[in-house]
Amino acid sequence: MASRPERLLRGSDASLSASFLELFFDLAFVLALSQTAQHLLGDLTLDTNRNLTEAIALYRSAGYREIPPYNTERYAHHWFEKPLAR
Numbered sequence: 001m002a003s004r005p006e007r008l009l010r011g012s013d014a015s016l017s018a019s020f021l022e023l024f025f026d027l028a029f030v031l032a033l034s035q036t037a038q039h040l041l042g043d044l045t046l047d048t049n050r051n052l053t054e055a056i057a058l059y060r061s062a063g064y065r066e067i068p069p070y071n072t073e074r075y076a077h078h079w080f081e082k083p084l085a086r
Contacts, residue, residue, distance in 0.1 A: 043083045047076035 018026075046064070048055050056078055060066075064080035071079075 038084060041084055043081050045070060045079070045081045047071065047073055047079045049075050050077035 044064075045067070046059070047070075048059070059080045062082070064082040067079050067081045069076070069079050
């Protein structure tokens with residue numbers, strides 16, 4: 001049987017407001033996801049090539065700091081990490 005994702009969406013004649021129960025479950029999902037991410041991830045790390053200057057500038061502007069190499073990736077020349085808020 002084929003998947004029918006349109007059944008998950010509201011019809012065009014449905015109300016645009018969400019019920020209290022829908023909002024509650026949305027909030028519970030977001031909180032659970034946030035707690036899981038904080039538990040599993042201490043910080044974010046990434047590497048990039050020296051030729052990707054725009055990416056390097058973006059990472060720095062987003063709060064990443066350059067760190068010593070943590071892998072031997074052949075095309076990586078810069079390594080960054082960003083601690084997650086606790």
